[in-house]
Amino acid sequence: MSTDRSAWAGMVPVDDTALYVTDTGGPGRPVVYLNGAYADQSHWKRVIADLGSGFRHIAYDERARGRSKRSADYSFEGSIRGLDAVLRARGVDRPLLVGWSYGGILAWHWADRHPDRVQAAVIVDAFPVGVTGAAGQEQIRKLFRRMRFFFPVAARLGLAARMTAAQHADVNIELNEIAAASVPVLERLTCPVRFVLATGDSLGSKGGEMDQGRATLEPVLARNPNLTVSARVASNHSKILRHDSPAVARTVREVAAEVSL
Template structure:
Protein backbone atom coordinates (compact mmCIF):
# COMPACT_ATOMS: atom_id res chain seq x y z
CA UNK A 1 0.00 0.00 0.00
CA UNK A 2 1.22 3.52 -0.78
CA UNK A 3 1.53 5.25 2.57
CA UNK A 4 2.87 8.74 1.84
CA UNK A 5 0.90 10.99 -0.48
CA UNK A 6 1.67 14.60 0.46
CA UNK A 7 3.86 16.75 -1.78
CA UNK A 8 7.50 16.64 -0.73
CA UNK A 9 10.93 17.78 -1.88
CA UNK A 10 14.07 16.73 -0.06
CA UNK A 11 17.10 14.46 0.16
CA UNK A 12 16.94 10.67 0.45
CA UNK A 13 20.04 9.04 2.00
CA UNK A 14 21.43 5.90 0.38
CA UNK A 15 24.87 4.30 0.81
CA UNK A 16 27.44 7.13 1.06
CA UNK A 17 25.32 9.75 -0.68
CA UNK A 18 21.92 11.46 -0.78
CA UNK A 19 19.52 11.88 -3.69
CA UNK A 20 17.44 14.97 -4.45
CA UNK A 21 13.83 13.79 -4.77
CA UNK A 22 10.60 15.56 -5.72
CA UNK A 23 7.22 13.92 -5.06
CA UNK A 24 4.03 15.73 -6.07
CA UNK A 25 1.94 13.50 -3.81
CA UNK A 26 -1.71 12.81 -4.42
CA UNK A 27 -3.82 9.65 -4.73
CA UNK A 28 -3.20 8.95 -8.43
CA UNK A 29 -1.10 6.22 -10.00
CA UNK A 30 2.53 6.70 -8.89
CA UNK A 31 4.93 7.40 -11.76
CA UNK A 32 8.65 7.17 -11.01
CA UNK A 33 10.87 8.78 -13.62
CA UNK A 34 14.34 7.34 -14.33
CA UNK A 35 16.73 9.74 -16.01
CA UNK A 36 19.20 9.42 -18.82
CA UNK A 37 22.74 8.51 -17.78
CA UNK A 38 23.96 12.04 -17.09
CA UNK A 39 20.65 13.95 -17.00
CA UNK A 40 18.79 15.43 -14.07
CA UNK A 41 15.09 15.33 -13.26
CA UNK A 42 14.35 18.62 -15.03
CA UNK A 43 14.06 16.81 -18.38
CA UNK A 44 10.70 15.35 -17.35
CA UNK A 45 8.93 18.72 -16.91
CA UNK A 46 7.09 18.63 -20.21
CA UNK A 47 5.92 15.03 -19.75
CA UNK A 48 4.67 15.83 -16.24
CA UNK A 49 2.89 18.95 -17.47
CA UNK A 50 1.25 16.94 -20.27
CA UNK A 51 0.01 14.31 -17.81
CA UNK A 52 -1.22 16.77 -15.21
CA UNK A 53 -2.18 16.41 -11.59
CA UNK A 54 -4.16 13.17 -11.84
CA UNK A 55 -0.96 11.21 -11.29
CA UNK A 56 1.62 11.13 -8.52
CA UNK A 57 4.91 12.20 -10.12
CA UNK A 58 8.19 11.21 -8.44
CA UNK A 59 11.46 12.43 -9.94
CA UNK A 60 14.98 12.31 -8.58
CA UNK A 61 18.57 13.10 -9.49
CA UNK A 62 21.00 10.20 -9.63
CA UNK A 63 24.33 10.35 -7.82
CA UNK A 64 26.42 13.43 -8.77
CA UNK A 65 23.65 14.67 -11.06
CA UNK A 66 21.49 17.72 -10.41
CA UNK A 67 21.27 18.45 -6.69
CA UNK A 68 22.26 14.97 -5.53
CA UNK A 69 25.51 14.34 -3.70
CA UNK A 70 28.64 12.71 -5.06
CA UNK A 71 29.45 9.07 -4.27
CA UNK A 72 32.25 6.54 -4.45
CA UNK A 73 29.99 4.24 -6.48
CA UNK A 74 28.37 5.17 -9.82
CA UNK A 75 27.69 1.62 -10.94
CA UNK A 76 24.49 0.20 -12.38
CA UNK A 77 23.99 -1.81 -9.18
CA UNK A 78 24.17 1.43 -7.20
CA UNK A 79 21.40 2.82 -9.41
CA UNK A 80 19.27 -0.26 -8.69
CA UNK A 81 19.72 0.43 -4.97
CA UNK A 82 18.77 4.07 -5.54
CA UNK A 83 15.41 3.05 -7.04
CA UNK A 84 14.76 0.93 -3.94
CA UNK A 85 15.77 3.79 -1.64
CA UNK A 86 13.46 6.31 -3.32
CA UNK A 87 10.49 3.93 -3.32
CA UNK A 88 11.03 3.06 0.33
CA UNK A 89 11.49 6.68 1.39
CA UNK A 90 8.28 7.76 -0.31
CA UNK A 91 6.27 4.63 0.56
CA UNK A 92 5.51 3.83 -3.08
CA UNK A 93 3.93 0.55 -4.14
CA UNK A 94 3.54 -0.74 -7.72
CA UNK A 95 4.63 2.36 -9.65
CA UNK A 96 4.87 2.74 -13.38
CA UNK A 97 8.54 3.34 -14.13
CA UNK A 98 9.13 5.84 -16.94
CA UNK A 99 12.74 5.59 -18.08
CA UNK A 100 14.66 7.43 -20.76
CA UNK A 101 17.84 5.91 -22.25
CA UNK A 102 19.91 4.67 -19.26
CA UNK A 103 16.76 4.94 -17.14
CA UNK A 104 14.92 2.64 -19.54
CA UNK A 105 17.51 -0.10 -19.16
CA UNK A 106 17.48 0.45 -15.41
CA UNK A 107 13.71 0.02 -15.41
CA UNK A 108 13.91 -3.33 -17.22
CA UNK A 109 16.37 -4.76 -14.73
CA UNK A 110 14.62 -3.41 -11.65
CA UNK A 111 11.29 -4.83 -12.87
CA UNK A 112 12.93 -8.18 -13.69
CA UNK A 113 14.11 -8.43 -10.09
CA UNK A 114 10.84 -7.11 -8.62
CA UNK A 115 8.02 -8.43 -10.82
CA UNK A 116 5.37 -8.07 -8.11
CA UNK A 117 6.32 -4.49 -7.24
CA UNK A 118 5.81 -2.75 -10.60
CA UNK A 119 2.66 -1.88 -12.55
CA UNK A 120 4.46 -1.39 -15.85
CA UNK A 121 7.28 0.29 -17.74
CA UNK A 122 7.32 3.08 -20.30
CA UNK A 123 10.73 3.03 -21.99
CA UNK A 124 11.81 6.12 -23.91
CA UNK A 125 14.35 5.30 -26.63
CA UNK A 126 16.36 2.59 -24.93
CA UNK A 127 16.99 -0.73 -26.64
CA UNK A 128 18.98 -3.90 -25.92
CA UNK A 129 22.16 -3.22 -27.86
CA UNK A 130 25.46 -1.49 -27.18
CA UNK A 131 29.12 -1.02 -27.98
CA UNK A 132 30.96 -3.87 -26.30
CA UNK A 133 34.44 -5.31 -25.99
CA UNK A 134 37.76 -3.49 -26.01
CA UNK A 135 37.06 -1.64 -29.25
CA UNK A 136 33.73 -0.34 -27.95
CA UNK A 137 35.23 0.73 -24.65
CA UNK A 138 38.08 2.59 -26.34
CA UNK A 139 35.67 4.41 -28.65
CA UNK A 140 33.60 5.53 -25.64
CA UNK A 141 36.67 6.66 -23.69
CA UNK A 142 37.93 8.74 -26.63
CA UNK A 143 34.54 10.42 -27.00
CA UNK A 144 34.32 11.44 -23.34
CA UNK A 145 37.92 12.61 -23.18
CA UNK A 146 37.27 14.90 -26.15
CA UNK A 147 34.24 16.32 -24.33
CA UNK A 148 35.88 16.72 -20.92
CA UNK A 149 36.10 20.55 -20.99
CA UNK A 150 32.34 20.79 -21.60
CA UNK A 151 31.27 18.79 -18.56
CA UNK A 152 31.21 21.63 -15.99
CA UNK A 153 28.94 23.71 -18.23
CA UNK A 154 26.80 20.74 -19.27
CA UNK A 155 26.33 19.71 -15.64
CA UNK A 156 24.76 23.08 -14.85
CA UNK A 157 22.32 22.47 -17.72
CA UNK A 158 21.35 19.01 -16.47
CA UNK A 159 23.26 17.30 -19.29
CA UNK A 160 26.31 15.91 -17.49
CA UNK A 161 27.33 14.59 -14.10
CA UNK A 162 29.81 16.07 -11.66
CA UNK A 163 32.28 13.37 -12.61
CA UNK A 164 35.58 13.11 -14.43
CA UNK A 165 35.71 12.17 -18.11
CA UNK A 166 36.84 8.66 -17.17
CA UNK A 167 33.96 8.28 -14.71
CA UNK A 168 31.49 9.38 -17.40
CA UNK A 169 33.04 6.81 -19.73
CA UNK A 170 32.91 4.04 -17.10
CA UNK A 171 29.16 4.62 -16.66
CA UNK A 172 28.63 4.45 -20.42
CA UNK A 173 30.81 1.40 -20.95
CA UNK A 174 28.96 -0.52 -18.24
CA UNK A 175 25.60 0.58 -19.67
CA UNK A 176 26.53 -0.66 -23.15
CA UNK A 177 27.57 -4.04 -21.80
CA UNK A 178 24.38 -4.42 -19.74
CA UNK A 179 22.07 -3.19 -22.51
CA UNK A 180 23.63 -5.56 -25.04
CA UNK A 181 22.92 -8.49 -22.71
CA UNK A 182 19.34 -7.44 -21.93
CA UNK A 183 17.35 -9.27 -24.61
CA UNK A 184 16.62 -12.20 -22.23
CA UNK A 185 15.47 -9.72 -19.58
CA UNK A 186 12.99 -8.09 -21.95
CA UNK A 187 11.76 -11.45 -23.20
CA UNK A 188 10.83 -12.66 -19.70
CA UNK A 189 9.30 -9.47 -18.26
CA UNK A 190 5.73 -10.13 -17.14
CA UNK A 191 4.60 -6.52 -16.71
CA UNK A 192 3.57 -4.32 -19.67
CA UNK A 193 6.60 -2.69 -21.31
CA UNK A 194 5.68 0.07 -23.75
CA UNK A 195 8.29 1.79 -25.88
CA UNK A 196 8.36 5.29 -27.31
CA UNK A 197 11.16 5.29 -29.87
CA UNK A 198 13.01 8.16 -31.50
CA UNK A 199 14.52 8.20 -34.98
CA UNK A 200 17.97 9.06 -36.25
CA UNK A 201 21.25 9.18 -34.40
CA UNK A 202 22.58 10.65 -31.15
CA UNK A 203 25.76 12.24 -29.90
CA UNK A 204 28.63 9.82 -30.41
CA UNK A 205 26.75 7.41 -32.67
CA UNK A 206 27.63 6.78 -36.29
CA UNK A 207 25.16 7.19 -39.13
CA UNK A 208 22.40 4.60 -38.95
CA UNK A 209 23.73 2.99 -35.77
CA UNK A 210 20.80 3.97 -33.57
CA UNK A 211 18.20 2.72 -36.05
CA UNK A 212 20.02 -0.61 -36.25
CA UNK A 213 19.86 -0.76 -32.47
CA UNK A 214 16.13 -0.09 -32.40
CA UNK A 215 15.60 -2.95 -34.86
CA UNK A 216 16.95 -5.36 -32.23
CA UNK A 217 13.59 -4.95 -30.50
CA UNK A 218 11.71 -6.65 -33.36
CA UNK A 219 12.25 -10.27 -32.25
CA UNK A 220 11.53 -9.26 -28.64
CA UNK A 221 8.18 -7.84 -29.75
CA UNK A 222 7.43 -11.12 -31.51
CA UNK A 223 8.28 -13.27 -28.49
CA UNK A 224 6.87 -11.33 -25.55
CA UNK A 225 3.28 -10.07 -25.86
CA UNK A 226 3.83 -7.75 -22.88
CA UNK A 227 6.23 -5.64 -24.96
CA UNK A 228 4.89 -3.17 -27.54
CA UNK A 229 5.89 0.00 -29.34
CA UNK A 230 3.46 2.74 -28.40
CA UNK A 231 4.91 5.33 -30.80
CA UNK A 232 7.87 6.13 -33.00
CA UNK A 233 8.45 9.87 -33.25
CA UNK A 234 10.50 12.23 -35.37
CA UNK A 235 12.79 13.51 -32.62
CA UNK A 236 16.25 12.06 -32.14
CA UNK A 237 17.47 10.39 -28.95
CA UNK A 238 18.61 13.59 -27.25
CA UNK A 239 15.55 15.72 -28.07
CA UNK A 240 12.72 13.25 -27.60
CA UNK A 241 11.62 14.46 -24.15
CA UNK A 242 11.74 18.08 -25.26
CA UNK A 243 10.06 17.74 -28.67
CA UNK A 244 7.81 14.71 -28.31
CA UNK A 245 6.69 14.76 -24.68
CA UNK A 246 3.01 14.32 -25.74
CA UNK A 247 3.82 10.87 -27.18
CA UNK A 248 5.53 9.84 -23.95
CA UNK A 249 2.64 11.18 -21.87
CA UNK A 250 0.13 9.33 -24.05
CA UNK A 251 1.99 6.04 -23.60
CA UNK A 252 1.93 6.53 -19.81
CA UNK A 253 -1.76 7.48 -19.89
CA UNK A 254 -2.77 4.44 -21.93
CA UNK A 255 -0.64 1.99 -19.94
CA UNK A 256 -2.02 3.36 -16.66
CA UNK A 257 -5.58 3.04 -17.94
CA UNK A 258 -5.00 -0.56 -19.03
CA UNK A 259 -2.80 -1.83 -16.21
CA UNK A 260 -2.36 0.75 -13.45
CA UNK A 261 -4.45 2.13 -10.69
CA UNK A 262 -7.53 4.20 -11.46
CA UNK A 263 -6.57 7.86 -11.86
CA UNK A 264 -8.77 10.38 -10.13
Protein backbone atom coordinates in the same frame (compact mmCIF):
# COMPACT_ATOMS: atom_id res chain seq x y z
CA MET B 1 0.26 1.66 -2.97
CA SER B 2 1.82 4.57 -1.18
CA THR B 3 1.33 5.25 2.51
CA ASP B 4 2.63 8.84 2.27
CA ARG B 5 0.91 10.95 -0.35
CA SER B 6 1.94 14.44 0.72
CA ALA B 7 3.89 16.67 -1.65
CA TRP B 8 7.56 16.68 -0.75
CA ALA B 9 11.03 17.60 -1.98
CA GLY B 10 14.27 16.71 -0.25
CA MET B 11 17.23 14.38 0.07
CA VAL B 12 16.96 10.60 0.39
CA PRO B 13 20.06 8.87 1.79
CA VAL B 14 21.47 5.78 0.09
CA ASP B 15 24.89 4.18 0.55
CA ASP B 16 27.46 6.99 0.90
CA THR B 17 25.36 9.67 -0.76
CA ALA B 18 21.92 11.30 -0.94
CA LEU B 19 19.53 11.73 -3.86
CA TYR B 20 17.38 14.79 -4.47
CA VAL B 21 13.76 13.70 -4.86
CA THR B 22 10.58 15.58 -5.77
CA ASP B 23 7.13 14.10 -5.16
CA THR B 24 3.95 15.96 -6.15
CA GLY B 25 1.90 13.82 -3.79
CA GLY B 26 -1.82 13.41 -4.16
CA PRO B 27 -4.08 10.39 -4.63
CA GLY B 28 -3.11 9.67 -8.23
CA ARG B 29 -1.26 6.66 -9.57
CA PRO B 30 2.46 6.90 -8.63
CA VAL B 31 4.67 7.40 -11.68
CA VAL B 32 8.43 7.25 -11.06
CA TYR B 33 10.70 8.87 -13.65
CA LEU B 34 14.18 7.47 -14.37
CA ASN B 35 16.65 9.76 -16.11
CA GLY B 36 19.13 9.39 -18.92
CA ALA B 37 22.67 8.45 -17.90
CA TYR B 38 23.91 11.99 -17.23
CA ALA B 39 20.62 13.89 -17.12
CA ASP B 40 18.70 15.26 -14.17
CA GLN B 41 14.99 15.20 -13.43
CA SER B 42 14.33 18.54 -15.14
CA HIS B 43 14.06 16.73 -18.48
CA TRP B 44 10.71 15.28 -17.40
CA LYS B 45 8.97 18.60 -16.78
CA ARG B 46 7.10 18.60 -20.11
CA VAL B 47 5.91 15.01 -19.70
CA ILE B 48 4.77 15.78 -16.15
CA ALA B 49 2.95 18.90 -17.32
CA ASP B 50 1.27 16.95 -20.15
CA LEU B 51 0.08 14.24 -17.75
CA GLY B 52 -1.17 16.75 -15.20
CA SER B 53 -2.50 16.38 -11.69
CA GLY B 54 -4.26 13.05 -12.21
CA PHE B 55 -0.98 11.27 -11.45
CA ARG B 56 1.46 11.37 -8.57
CA HIS B 57 4.82 12.33 -10.09
CA ILE B 58 8.04 11.20 -8.39
CA ALA B 59 11.35 12.20 -9.94
CA TYR B 60 14.90 12.23 -8.65
CA ASP B 61 18.48 12.99 -9.61
CA GLU B 62 20.97 10.14 -9.78
CA ARG B 63 24.29 10.37 -7.93
CA ALA B 64 26.31 13.48 -8.87
CA ARG B 65 23.51 14.66 -11.15
CA GLY B 66 21.32 17.68 -10.52
CA ARG B 67 21.09 18.41 -6.79
CA SER B 68 22.16 14.96 -5.64
CA LYS B 69 25.43 14.35 -3.83
CA ARG B 70 28.55 12.76 -5.24
CA SER B 71 29.41 9.14 -4.46
CA ALA B 72 32.22 6.63 -4.64
CA ASP B 73 29.91 4.30 -6.57
CA TYR B 74 28.35 5.23 -9.93
CA SER B 75 27.55 1.66 -10.95
CA PHE B 76 24.31 0.34 -12.37
CA GLU B 77 23.77 -1.65 -9.16
CA GLY B 78 24.14 1.61 -7.27
CA SER B 79 21.33 3.03 -9.41
CA ILE B 80 19.16 0.00 -8.61
CA ARG B 81 19.74 0.64 -4.91
CA GLY B 82 18.95 4.31 -5.45
CA LEU B 83 15.57 3.47 -6.96
CA ASP B 84 14.85 1.10 -4.07
CA ALA B 85 15.74 3.83 -1.57
CA VAL B 86 13.46 6.40 -3.25
CA LEU B 87 10.53 3.98 -3.30
CA ARG B 88 11.02 3.13 0.37
CA ALA B 89 11.37 6.76 1.37
CA ARG B 90 8.19 7.78 -0.43
CA GLY B 91 6.22 4.70 0.58
CA VAL B 92 5.52 3.51 -2.96
CA ASP B 93 4.94 -0.22 -3.34
CA ARG B 94 3.92 -0.60 -7.00
CA PRO B 95 5.20 2.18 -9.25
CA LEU B 96 4.56 2.78 -12.89
CA LEU B 97 8.12 3.27 -14.14
CA VAL B 98 8.93 5.70 -16.96
CA GLY B 99 12.55 5.62 -18.08
CA TRP B 100 14.49 7.37 -20.81
CA SER B 101 17.71 5.86 -22.22
CA TYR B 102 19.75 4.68 -19.17
CA GLY B 103 16.56 5.04 -17.15
CA GLY B 104 14.70 2.75 -19.53
CA ILE B 105 17.28 0.00 -19.05
CA LEU B 106 17.12 0.58 -15.30
CA ALA B 107 13.32 0.27 -15.48
CA TRP B 108 13.28 -3.06 -17.28
CA HIS B 109 15.93 -4.56 -14.99
CA TRP B 110 14.09 -3.40 -11.86
CA ALA B 111 10.81 -4.78 -13.28
CA ASP B 112 12.52 -8.11 -13.98
CA ARG B 113 13.79 -8.33 -10.40
CA HIS B 114 10.46 -7.26 -8.87
CA PRO B 115 7.69 -8.64 -11.12
CA ASP B 116 5.09 -8.41 -8.36
CA ARG B 117 5.97 -4.83 -7.42
CA VAL B 118 5.66 -2.99 -10.72
CA GLN B 119 2.47 -1.89 -12.47
CA ALA B 120 3.98 -1.29 -15.90
CA ALA B 121 6.93 0.37 -17.61
CA VAL B 122 7.19 2.98 -20.34
CA ILE B 123 10.58 2.88 -22.03
CA VAL B 124 11.66 5.98 -23.92
CA ASP B 125 14.24 5.20 -26.63
CA ALA B 126 16.21 2.43 -24.96
CA PHE B 127 16.94 -0.89 -26.63
CA PRO B 128 19.03 -4.04 -26.03
CA VAL B 129 22.22 -3.21 -27.89
CA GLY B 130 25.57 -1.74 -26.93
CA VAL B 131 29.17 -1.14 -27.94
CA THR B 132 31.22 -3.83 -26.22
CA GLY B 133 34.71 -5.33 -26.27
CA ALA B 134 38.11 -3.67 -25.95
CA ALA B 135 37.76 -1.63 -29.15
CA GLY B 136 34.33 -0.40 -28.13
CA GLN B 137 35.54 0.60 -24.70
CA GLU B 138 38.43 2.58 -26.17
CA GLN B 139 36.02 4.31 -28.55
CA ILE B 140 33.90 5.39 -25.59
CA ARG B 141 36.89 6.57 -23.57
CA LYS B 142 38.19 8.67 -26.48
CA LEU B 143 34.78 10.29 -26.91
CA PHE B 144 34.58 11.30 -23.26
CA ARG B 145 38.17 12.52 -23.16
CA ARG B 146 37.36 14.84 -26.07
CA MET B 147 34.29 16.11 -24.23
CA ARG B 148 35.97 16.64 -20.84
CA PHE B 149 36.02 20.45 -21.02
CA PHE B 150 32.27 20.47 -21.79
CA PHE B 151 31.21 18.65 -18.62
CA PRO B 152 31.32 21.50 -16.06
CA VAL B 153 29.01 23.64 -18.22
CA ALA B 154 26.82 20.69 -19.23
CA ALA B 155 26.34 19.66 -15.60
CA ARG B 156 24.79 23.04 -14.84
CA LEU B 157 22.36 22.46 -17.73
CA GLY B 158 21.36 19.00 -16.53
CA LEU B 159 23.24 17.31 -19.38
CA ALA B 160 26.24 15.84 -17.54
CA ALA B 161 27.21 14.59 -14.13
CA ARG B 162 29.66 16.14 -11.69
CA MET B 163 32.14 13.41 -12.57
CA THR B 164 35.47 13.17 -14.30
CA ALA B 165 35.65 12.19 -17.96
CA ALA B 166 36.88 8.75 -16.91
CA GLN B 167 33.90 8.28 -14.59
CA HIS B 168 31.50 9.35 -17.34
CA ALA B 169 33.13 6.78 -19.62
CA ASP B 170 32.95 4.03 -16.99
CA VAL B 171 29.19 4.60 -16.62
CA ASN B 172 28.74 4.44 -20.40
CA ILE B 173 30.89 1.33 -20.82
CA GLU B 174 28.98 -0.54 -18.13
CA LEU B 175 25.64 0.60 -19.59
CA ASN B 176 26.59 -0.66 -23.06
CA GLU B 177 27.51 -4.06 -21.65
CA ILE B 178 24.27 -4.31 -19.66
CA ALA B 179 22.15 -3.18 -22.61
CA ALA B 180 23.80 -5.67 -24.95
CA ALA B 181 23.01 -8.51 -22.53
CA SER B 182 19.40 -7.44 -21.93
CA VAL B 183 17.52 -9.54 -24.48
CA PRO B 184 16.80 -12.40 -21.99
CA VAL B 185 15.60 -9.84 -19.44
CA LEU B 186 13.15 -8.30 -21.89
CA GLU B 187 11.93 -11.68 -23.06
CA ARG B 188 10.84 -12.71 -19.56
CA LEU B 189 9.17 -9.49 -18.41
CA THR B 190 5.62 -10.15 -17.27
CA CYS B 191 4.32 -6.59 -16.79
CA PRO B 192 3.06 -4.41 -19.65
CA VAL B 193 6.00 -2.59 -21.26
CA ARG B 194 5.44 0.16 -23.81
CA PHE B 195 8.21 1.67 -25.94
CA VAL B 196 8.34 5.18 -27.36
CA LEU B 197 11.11 5.25 -29.95
CA ALA B 198 12.95 8.17 -31.54
CA THR B 199 14.62 8.23 -34.95
CA GLY B 200 18.08 9.04 -36.24
CA ASP B 201 21.43 9.30 -34.56
CA SER B 202 22.44 11.21 -31.46
CA LEU B 203 25.55 12.51 -29.75
CA GLY B 204 28.36 9.98 -30.14
CA SER B 205 26.60 7.91 -32.81
CA LYS B 206 26.59 8.14 -36.59
CA GLY B 207 25.70 6.28 -39.76
CA GLY B 208 22.34 5.06 -38.56
CA GLU B 209 23.77 3.27 -35.50
CA MET B 210 20.83 4.25 -33.32
CA ASP B 211 18.22 3.00 -35.81
CA GLN B 212 20.14 -0.27 -36.11
CA GLY B 213 19.95 -0.55 -32.33
CA ARG B 214 16.21 0.09 -32.33
CA ALA B 215 15.78 -2.68 -34.88
CA THR B 216 17.07 -5.21 -32.33
CA LEU B 217 13.76 -4.83 -30.51
CA GLU B 218 11.75 -6.42 -33.31
CA PRO B 219 12.49 -10.11 -32.56
CA VAL B 220 12.11 -9.45 -28.83
CA LEU B 221 8.66 -7.95 -29.39
CA ALA B 222 7.71 -11.00 -31.41
CA ARG B 223 8.67 -13.33 -28.54
CA ASN B 224 7.11 -11.43 -25.63
CA PRO B 225 3.54 -10.18 -26.11
CA ASN B 226 3.84 -7.99 -23.00
CA LEU B 227 6.13 -5.65 -24.96
CA THR B 228 4.72 -3.20 -27.51
CA VAL B 229 5.96 -0.16 -29.42
CA SER B 230 3.33 2.48 -28.72
CA ALA B 231 4.86 5.34 -30.71
CA ARG B 232 7.65 6.19 -33.11
CA VAL B 233 8.38 9.90 -33.17
CA ALA B 234 10.45 12.26 -35.30
CA SER B 235 12.78 13.52 -32.56
CA ASN B 236 16.22 12.03 -32.05
CA HIS B 237 17.40 10.36 -28.87
CA SER B 238 18.58 13.54 -27.17
CA LYS B 239 15.53 15.66 -27.95
CA ILE B 240 12.66 13.20 -27.55
CA LEU B 241 11.52 14.41 -24.11
CA ARG B 242 11.69 18.03 -25.22
CA HIS B 243 9.95 17.69 -28.58
CA ASP B 244 7.71 14.65 -28.19
CA SER B 245 6.56 14.75 -24.58
CA PRO B 246 2.88 14.41 -25.66
CA ALA B 247 3.63 10.98 -27.16
CA VAL B 248 5.30 9.87 -23.92
CA ALA B 249 2.42 11.20 -21.81
CA ARG B 250 -0.15 9.54 -24.07
CA THR B 251 1.65 6.21 -23.70
CA VAL B 252 1.70 6.55 -19.91
CA ARG B 253 -2.05 7.24 -19.90
CA GLU B 254 -2.74 4.28 -22.19
CA VAL B 255 -0.77 1.74 -20.15
CA ALA B 256 -2.13 3.13 -16.88
CA ALA B 257 -5.65 2.48 -18.16
CA GLU B 258 -4.73 -1.15 -18.82
CA VAL B 259 -3.43 -2.06 -15.37
CA SER B 260 -5.01 -2.08 -11.93
CA LEU B 261 -3.44 -0.21 -9.03
